[in-house]
Amino acid sequence: MKFTRREFVELSGACLVALSGRKVLAVFTGAKESEAASTGEATSTKKRLGMLIDTKKCLRAQNCTKCIEACDQAHNIPVFQNPAHQIKWIWEEPFDDLFSPAETQYLEKDRKDVLTPVLCNQCDEPPCVRVCPTGATWKREADGIVMMDWHRCIGCRYCMAACPYGSRSFNWVDPRTGLKTLNPDFPTRTQGVVEKCTFCAERLDKGQLPACVEACPEKAMVFGDLNDPQSEIRQLLASSYALRRRPELGTGPNVYYLI
């Protein structure tokens, strides 16, 4: 049989098209799968833990730092004067810095400067997880907590660069030097690892609420399952307007603020 050069080129072309066709098909079917996963409805049997902070209630108790103290105590979080060395799981930011400035430009100065608690948003699409090279941080399937495995963290700080909320801190110095007392119930961390809030995963396992929620005297923090329409947090979100920090980035934060 005679096989011309022209026929050879045509056949090769057809093979290439057929091969790339499979790739294209895979992209489309793959895209459908991930679409279903991110709508949340398909995974509704799973929990998605979230928090609601009522800033009006929080405002009633100015200078109150009970939530922060409770967290520091529960997790052996050191106190350092040098701002670069500070470790933050839950901390305060001026209200103005929480949301994009356009939304707050006509607020009174006092109201703008009011300190509001902030913590890790336990995002639906956590950028920190995407960049972690060792799998030391990941999104828990069952309840959506963005967990940390401190045993695996190598301290590369990619996650800190990726997080748009500044929710992660690096241990520049041995944290034990900044602790007045050691709480034996939770390990400290060591120099050279990153850490952040985990919604008190260790307390949830014992059936307790996160330490900050429990400590708040104004009951300004509500914690619960966002996938359960009957939960208190969903009821509150259904009846009032709440803000999230920078949702336009597509991270899908799970901490809401009642204004």
Next chain:
Amino acid sequence: MRDRVWIVAGLLLFLAVITYPFWHGVEARATSQPPVLVLPAHEKECVAPISYMRTSHMKLLLDWRNSVVRNDQRKYVSYDGKVYDMSLTGTCMKCHEKKGFCDRCHEYAGVGTPYCWNCHVDPALAEVKRP
């Protein structure tokens, strides 16, 4: 016959050199006895059979660690049916003391101090308030 003094001196030096390890051991008070471990006063059983603990407690600890941190599973059922919380400080150190037990054996076996203690708290240390 004039070499006698050299021969004797050489022999003595030779003896001193080959018996040096022995004298060194005596001087360092080394013994072939295993270390005396401080065992828990009121407990008879460990979380696993003692032969397993002796050889594989580090593996058990790593299994516990993975189970707790990565699989969110905190309960451990031992070979005799008791249920333990999987926790280094909260369980092992309830029964054992670090200094007289873990450290003493590790020192003897030349393991050094595992880095776990950089983070996990020795309860004996927690009671001391730090400045």
